[in-house]
Amino acid sequence: MDIAHNTVITLTYQVTDPDGNLVDAGEEPIIYLHGGHDDIFPRIEEELQGKQSGDTILVKLQPDEAFGEYDAELVQIESRENFPAELQVGMQFEGAPEGTAEDDYVIYRVTEIMSDKVVLDGNHPLAGMALVFTGTVSNVRAATAEEIAHGHVHGDDDIDHGHDEILH
Ligand SMILES: [Zn+2]
Structure with missing residues (x-):
């Protein structure tokens, strides 16, 4: 066939x-x-x-x-206090990028954890x-x-x- x-x-x-x-x-x-x-x-x-x-x-x-071009605007730096105490690189969170509609969710991966900041990347890992x-x-x-x-x-x-x- x-x-x-x-x-x-x-x-x-x-x-x-x-x-x-x-x-x-x-x-x-x-x-x-x-x-x-x-x-x-x-x-x-x-x-x-x-x-x-x-x-x-x-x-x-x-x-x-x-999986799309890499979009640097999908990298976000957030305050550490907005995240649970148990936090690891690779964990994922849903969120809407700034300036987009509420239901336009993106999956963000934690890529770096500093003492007071967390770096999130909403790009697909293969972007x-x-x-x-x-x-x-x-x-x-x-x-x-x-x-x-x-x-x-x-x-x-x-x-x-x-x-x-x-x-x-
Ligand atoms: Zn079906």
């Missing part, structure tokens, strides 16, 4: 930086609904169009085709990076009517019918 609109693709994959350093070993395959449902980066989807099980693709993604995506198609099937209506894949073990697809 060829990959086309409203097929469900299983993809084993690996992501490196342009120098070949491993960024994501792809321990779990990607399973996504093909056809512009925003389940996967558009450049990868384009490359997969018409491919079949067993085919391999290699896609070089610029930052703006992957600003060019990435090399290698993927091999391991399965292609037709999507169910329900999957098409929902715009995402339903797994076999669909106990927690998750509507938060996690790829990013």
Whole structure:
């Protein structure tokens, strides 16, 4: 079966930086609904169009085709007293950047802790990076009517019918 609109693709994959350093070993395959449902980066989807099980693709993604350019304005310095006592680098907090709508939340990671200040970064950890995506198609099937209506894949073990697809 060829990959086309409203097929469900299983993809084993690996992501490196342009120098070949491993960024994501792809321990779990990607399973996504093909056809512009925003389940996967558009450049990868384009490359997969018409491919079949067993085919391999290699896609070089610029930052703006992957996790976005690094935005220095998303780095914020906050007072230490606004945070819990137990604070570690790598912890995440939700917040709305200054001057944006209340519901325009960004996930901030703690990147540095000083005695009286905390540095937060709202960029995706892979923002600003060019990435090399290698993927091999391991399965292609037709999507169910329900999957098409929902715009995402339903797994076999669909106990927690998750509507938060996690790829990013
Ligand atoms: Zn659903």
